[in-house]
Amino acid sequence: MKKYLVLILLPFYLTGCMFYPRIDHNQQAKCELVTKKLTIDCIDTTPVNVGSVVNNSEELVAILAGLAAISAATAIVSGSIVITGNAINWLEQEGTCDDGVIKEAINDLSDSLLSIGGWFVKSKDEILDWININKDETKLNT
DSSP: OHHHHHHHHHHHHHTOEEEEEEEOTTOOOOTTOSSOOEEEEEEEOOOTTHHHHOOSHHHHHHHHHHHHHHHHHHHHHHHHHHHHHHHHHHHHHHHHSTTOHHHHHHHHHHHHHHHTTOOOOOSHHHHHHHHHHHHHHHHHHO
16 A cells, blocks of 8 residues: 555655746736736755655655645645736736726726716716705705
């Protein structure tokens, strides 16, 4: 059983990596974004002379299991950071750039509202003025 466990964990040992997020420096500067595009990278953590340190197969299994756990944990955490960071970057890009999907959707909505006689509120004072005008009109009608 221990031999099979060693064989199962051996690929994790051979590819022992610690994953980390890094900023992608090949991205195009667009719309002066604050966020950066992220990628995931790997640092090799494979110890070279494990055989000389390990006295029995139980120690080897423990070391291999530890390396596999570290590799899996850093992949999950770093992958989550990369996915979240890139989602935020995409939202910022699409919402602030003139050719972004979100920006175009907002512009289409505002154009359609303006075409049917609507108007946009740019400050709280405009809302208060509109409320006061409507209150004055309702007092005159009663």
